[in-house]
Amino acid sequence: MSPSDLLIIPFDDWVNTLVRDWLVPNFRPFFRALQVPITLVLNGLDDFLAFVPMLVVTAVLALLAWKYAGRGMAIFTVIGLFFIDMIGLWPETMTTLSMIITSVIFCAVIGIPVGILAARSDLMWKIVRPILDIMQTIPSFVYLVPIVMLFGVGMAPGIIATIIFALPPIIRLTNLGIRNVREDLIEAAESFGSTGWQMLVEVQFPLALRTIMAGLNQTLMLALSMVVIAALIGAGGLGLVVNTGLGRLDVGGATAGGVGIVILAIILDRITQGLGTQNQVQTVSLRETLVSLFRPRGKIATTEPGKAG
Amino acid sequence: MPAKLRVKDVYKIFGDAPDKALDLLAKGETKEAIFESTGQTIGVQDANFEVEEGQIFVVMGLSGSGKSTLVRMLNGLIRPSSGQILIDNDDVASCSADKLRDIRRSKIAMVFQHFALFPHRTILENAAYGLKIKGVGATERRKRAMEALEQVGLGAWAESLPSELSGGMQQRVGLARGLATEPQILLMDEPFGALDPLIRKGMQEELLALQKSLKKTIIFITHDLNEALMLGDRIAIMKDGRFVQVGTAQEIVSTPADDYVAAFVADIDRGRVFTAESVATEPSVVDLDADTAGDAVKAMEDQNLNALYVMDGQEIAGVVTYQQAAAADRESGADDVPLKDVLITDYPSADADTQLADLYERASTGLPIAVTDTDNRLIGVVEPEKVFAQLSSETPTEAPQPEPDTVSEPDRQPAL
Ligand SMILES: Nc1ncnc2c1ncn2[C@@H]1O[C@H](COP(=O)(O)OP(=O)(O)OP(=O)(O)O)[C@@H](O)[C@H]1O
Ligand SMILES: [Mg+2]
Numbered sequence: 001m002s003p004s005d006l007l008i009i010p011f012d013d014w015v016n017t018l019v020r021d022w023l024v025p026n027f028r029p030f031f032r033a034l035q036v037p038i039t040l041v042l043n044g045l046d047d048f049l050a051f052v053p054m055l056v057v058t059a060v061l062a063l064l065a066w067k068y069a070g071r072g073m074a075i076f077t078v079i080g081l082f083f084i085d086m087i088g089l090w091p092e093t094m095t096t097l098s099m100i101i102t103s104v105i106f107c108a109v110i111g112i113p114v115g116i117l118a119a120r121s122d123l124m125w126k127i128v129r130p131i132l133d134i135m136q137t138i139p140s141f142v143y144l145v146p147i148v149m150l151f152g153v154g155m156a157p158g159i160i161a162t163i164i165f166a167l168p169p170i171i172r173l174t175n176l177g178i179r180n181v182r183e184d185l186i187e188a189a190e191s192f193g194s195t196g197w198q199m200l201v202e203v204q205f206p207l208a209l210r211t212i213m214a215g216l217n218q219t220l221m222l223a224l225s226m227v228v229i230a231a232l233i234g235a236g237g238l239g240l241v242v243n244t245g246l247g248r249l250d251v252g253g254a255t256a257g258g259v260g261i262v263i264l265a266i267i268l269d270r271i272t273q274g275l276g277t278q279n280q281v282q283t284v285s286l287r288e289t290l291v292s293l294f295r296p297r298g299k300i301a302t303t304e305p306g307k308a309g
Numbered sequence: 310m311p312a313k314l315r316v317k318d319v320y321k322i323f324g325d326a327p328d329k330a331l332d333l334l335a336k337g338e339t340k341e342a343i344f345e346s347t348g349q350t351i352g353v354q355d356a357n358f359e360v361e362e363g364q365i366f367v368v369m370g371l372s373g374s375g376k377s378t379l380v381r382m383l384n385g386l387i388r389p390s391s392g393q394i395l396i397d398n399d400d401v402a403s404c405s406a407d408k409l410r411d412i413r414r415s416k417i418a419m420v421f422q423h424f425a426l427f428p429h430r431t432i433l434e435n436a437a438y439g440l441k442i443k444g445v446g447a448t449e450r451r452k453r454a455m456e457a458l459e460q461v462g463l464g465a466w467a468e469s470l471p472s473e474l475s476g477g478m479q480q481r482v483g484l485a486r487g488l489a490t491e492p493q494i495l496l497m498d499e500p501f502g503a504l505d506p507l508i509r510k511g512m513q514e515e516l517l518a519l520q521k522s523l524k525k526t527i528i529f530i531t532h533d534l535n536e537a538l539m540l541g542d543r544i545a546i547m548k549d550g551r552f553v554q555v556g557t558a559q560e561i562v563s564t565p566a567d568d569y570v571a572a573f574v575a576d577i578d579r580g581r582v583f584t585a586e587s588v589a590t591e592p593s594v595v596d597l598d599a600d601t602a603g604d605a606v607k608a609m610e611d612q613n614l615n616a617l618y619v620m621d622g623q624e625i626a627g628v629v630t631y632q633q634a635a636a637a638d639r640e641s642g643a644d645d646v647p648l649k650d651v652l653i654t655d656y657p658s659a660d661a662d663t664q665l666a667d668l669y670e671r672a673s674t675g676l677p678i679a680v681t682d683t684d685n686r687l688i689g690v691v692e693p694e695k696v697f698a699q700l701s702s703e704t705p706t707e708a709p710q711p712e713p714d715t716v717s718e719p720d721r722q723p724a725l
Contacts (some may be wrong), residue, residue, distance in 0.1 A: 188425035191384055192439040192490070193413035202441070206429045 019146050028150065035156040041105060042155055045098035054090055058082070061267060068274025073267075080263040089241065089260045096227055096237035097264065099155065103162040103223040107170050108216060110163070115174025115212075116200065125175060132168040140165050140229050148233050158235025165229075166222035173215025177208030213276030220272055224265045238264070312359035313526040314383065314494060319356040319392030319402070321378050321550075324349035327390045340549040352378035354550045356392070360543075362493070363524040369537040370547030376530045379547070380498050383528060384417045385409045396494065414443045418487035422499040424479045426471040432458065432482050433467035439490035457489035458482070460519065477508040484516075488523070498530045513539055534573050538562070538582050546570050558582050579700050580666030585659045588699050589680045589689030595629070595648065597621040602634040602646040609634070616677050618656070618687060619648055625687050627654040628676055661688065665696055672696040 049057065058081045066074035084093050118125040144161060151157035181204050189203045205212075231239030238260045245254025322330045330349035333342070340351045353375045360366040368376050381387040383394060385401050394401040396416055399408065418439060426435050434441075437454035445453070458464050461481040471479055480500055487495055501509040513536060520527065531537050537544045538558040545555045546569075554566035562582045565571035593612060595605045597619050605617050609631045619626045626648075633651045638644075657671035658679040671678050672693035680689035 182425075184421055184423055184425040185427060187381075187386055188419070188421060188427075189438075189442075191386060191413060191417075191419040191496075192442050193410040194442050195410065198442055202438070203427060207427075 019149060023146075024149055031150040032152075035151060035160070038102060038106065038156045038159050042098060042102045042159060045101055046095060049094040049098050050091065054081075054085055057094070061271075064271050065267060068272075069270035070274075073270050077267050080267060084260050084263060087256050087260075089238065089256060092236070092238050092241055092257070093260050093264060096239065096261070099159055099162070099227070099230070099235060099237055100220065100223050100264075100268070103159050103166060103226075104216065104220050106159070106163050107167050107219045107223070111167050111170035111215070111219070112174050112212065115171045115215075116178060116205075118171065118175040119178035119204075120196075120200075128171065128175075132171060135164060136168045140226065144229070144233055153234035155235050157233050158230030158239075161233065162223050162226040162230050162235075165226045166219045169218035169222065170212070170215040173218070174208065174212050177211030177215075178204050180211065181207045210276055213272065217269065217272040217276060220268055221265065224261065224268070227261055311362060313362040313396070314360040314528070315393075315395040316356050316358050316383075317393040317395070319379075319382060319389045319394060320354050321352035321375075321382060321387060322349050322390045323352050331390070351375075351550045352387075353382065353389070356552060358545060358552070358555060360526055360528065362526050364542040365520065365527045365529055365540050367529045367531060367537040367541030367544045368547055369531050369534055369541075369544060371532060374547040375550035376532075376547055377498055378550070380419075380496050380528055380530050383494075383496055384413055384419060414439070414490070416492055417494040417496065418490055418492040419496040419498070420480070420483045420487045420500045422502045424471070424476075424483045424503075426479055426482055426486075428471055430471075431467065432463065432469050432471065432474070435471065435482055436467075436485045436489050438486055443490065454485070454489050457485040460488060461485045461515075475508075476504050477512060480504065480512065481515075484519075488525075492525070494526045494528070496528050499532065500529070501536065502531070502533075509536075516540065534577050535581065538577065546573065559587060578666065580669070581664050583665045583699055584661065585663045585665070585668060585678065585680050585691055586661040586689070588665070588695040589661070589691050590695075592618055592679075592687050592690045594618045594620045594687070597626045597648050597652070600648060601644065602629070602638045602648055602651050603644050605629050605634045605648060605651075606631065606638055614677075614692075615675075618677070618679060618690060619652060620687070623686060625656070625658075625679055625681070625685075627652040628656040628679075629653065630676070659691070665700060668696050 058078060061081065062074045062077040065077040084090060114128060118128045140161065143164060147157050147161050151160055185203055185207070186199065189199050194202065227235075227237065227239040228242050229239070231237065231243045238257045241257030241260070242254050245251070245257060320327075320331060320334075324330065324347070326347060326349060329347050330343050330351065333347065334351065334354055338346075344350055356379060358366070368379060370376050378387060382389050383396075383401065385404075389402045392402060396412060399412060401409065401412060404412070427438065430438070433451065433454055436457050437450045440450040440453055455464060455467060458467055461484050463478060463481055463485065466474060466478065466482075471482065474482065480503075483500065487497075501512050504512060517540065529537075529540055531540075538561075541558060543555060543557055544561055545552045546561065546566075547553070548569055554561060554570050556564075559582060561570065562574050562577065562579060565574050593608065593614075595608060595617055598621070600619075605619075609615065609617055614631070616628050616630045618628050629648060629651050630653070633653075634646075634648075637646045637651050653676070656679055657674055657676055658681050659668060659671065661680055661682065668678060668691065672691070675693055677693065678691040678696075679687055680691060682688050
């Protein structure tokens with residue numbers, strides 16, 4: 001005896017009906033239109049990165065790594081990127097990089113405002129929180145099918161899947177960062193007659209920036225981890241290399257793609273982590289920026305305003 | 310002078326059913342009883358006071374007595390449950406959000422216990438915050454913030470970050486930030502509470518010095534009675550959200566309204582509260598040329614004094630003691646020993662507002678202290694024993710009767 005003897009719920013049929021018979025026919029144009037900005041940004045970036053010579057990209061990334069993550073990381077960046085180029089995966093790596101950057105841009109554009117709204121209204125947070133919980137627990141394979149049905153296959157649908165997967169941390173940490181701004185600072189800002197907007201721009205956002213950057217870093221890492229899965233629905237790049245290798249049982253090809261992803265992940269992770277701990281240096285002048293560019297990182301990060309709290 | 314700030318019948322109840330709590334309050338229930346039966350916390354009850362322009366009004370009370378709640382209601386950070394808070398003629402308690410913002414921008418600023426400086430902004434930017442919020446342009450803002458920083462002696466630190474400054478310096482930045490917008494009213498919630506005693510003392514003196522030129526209307530919160538007595542033109546003592554006494558330092562120390570205040574006052578440094586003026590008596594004098602030692606002896610016997618001041622016209626010539634005058638009188642056998650022969654020209658003197666603490670030494674010579682005005686004319690005399698009596702005015706009543714409730718007996722009120 002079990003409940004299923006009494007009643008069988010055709011849950012899968014319901015979902016099928018909802019997606020196939022209602023969402024797809026009625027909203028397909030709407031979902032197609034959603035892709036337009038994504039495609040626009042992606043193509044722009046992809047063209048740009050394909051156009052810029054390999055050595056220039058390497059130099060820029062190495063410089064960023066030097067500034068935000070130290071000299072060792074800069075050396076690693078150069079060696080890693082040279083290696084990728086020498087195993088013949090440079091174009092795929094650039095495609096993946098532009099996909100990642102596009103995903104992260106959209107995650108930030110959506111996630112930071114949502115996080116801010118959630119931080120400023122308990123009601124909003126009550127609504128957003130369970131949605132984030134669901135987004136983080138649903139296995140990503142589950143939403144690949146409806147995404148394909150609604151958006152088709154290709155780069156843009158791959159990025160949309162990535163955005164869904166990588167969005168929660170930036171929202172959570174933006175919310176957390178803003179809610180954690182010291183109460184007495186809020187009170188001080190208010191006592192001088194700040195408007196809600198002034199409070200946000202002058203006090204809350206700058207003070208939450210470190211936490212927000214940590215969220216951005218996590219979002220970036222999640223986006224990288226989606227590269228292979230997104231390739232299943234037609235996104236190219238290193239993910240495709242791995243998938244192809246998998247399909248052909250070509251260990252070498254799959255490993256090469258995997259190594260490329262790992263190298264890219266390490267470089268991007270360190271740079272964004274460095275960004276997060278660095279941005280407390282406020283309103284630095286151009287000269288200071290140039291000076292700090294050529295200074296080992298450890299010394300810059302000594303004055304942490306967060307410590308006061 | 311007109312009242313800058315008027316607070317009328319202000320109540321603040323924390324909780325979701327303030328009416329119930331107000332009812333119980335009206336029936337005379339205590340704060341604890343109301344909290345137990347309704348879960349409502351009395352923040353402030355029945356606050357009524359006025360602060361005149363240019364005055365320092367100190368609110369003093371123990372932790373949880375409602376000081377912060379009160380001061381936060383004055384700039385609308387907390388809205389009162391009922392009552393009026395009038396700044397000029399605008400009611401902060403009931404005005405619109407726009408109006409409130411306006412008042413905060415133009416009339417009233419606040420200095421916080423833990424400084425509340427923005428850690429991501431330089432000292433100059435911190436000081437300029439209020440101006441920026443008001444929409445003052447960048448150059449003007451810089452100039453005025455710099456002026457404010459210079460007022461508190463921190464001009465050289467303009468480009469530093471708050472974390473690079475010591476606590477005392479940070480609070481001076483807090484003060485500069487408050488002063489930069491040129492508000493008429495300054496709210497200070499235990500501004501020196503987080504500072505070391507020595508630095509705190511310096512800051513108190515600095516505040517008084519600044520106030521001499523600024524003449525702001527200041528509401529100053531503290532839980533330190535000595536600080537209250539030192540700074541306050543008027544002082545309110547708070548307990549359980551209620552004012553138990555409002556008055557000048559001397560009024561509070563000499564006539565505590567109840568045991569609660571008396572217990573506070575018991576161990577304060579009375580020498581810093583009372584001045585020479587408060588214990589001085591009308592001088593009775595003899596004249597250097599017209600009177601003789603014999604006359605002086607007679608006068609002292611009549612008034613039961615040990616020494617008398619001798620005047621040379623309008624000037625103080627010196628002082629004669631009973632012992633010396635009587636001895637000289639006896640030895641000469643005649644009635645005409647001139648005062649000049651027994652005159653002590655090295656007499657102790659003090660200004661009317663010299664604190665008693667600074668009179669100890671002068672009083673220990675045993676001679677009465679001449680209280681003089683700015684033209685060095687004699688306006689009163691302080692008998693040495695009066696100084697010690699005032700400083701230890703607990704002893705006479707406490708010796709026979711150690712009960713604390715004897716402290717408010719009228720017979721121990723000092724002459725004011
Ligand atoms: N937001 C609040 N919600 C509920 N109760 C509060 C709130 N703020 C203050 N109270 C209560 O109101 C009373 C007065 O608190 P308040 O902070 O004004 O005291 P205080 O005199 O400033 O004390 P301290 O010297 O510790 O700063 C206390 O009993 C406190 O518990
Ligand atoms: Mg307080």
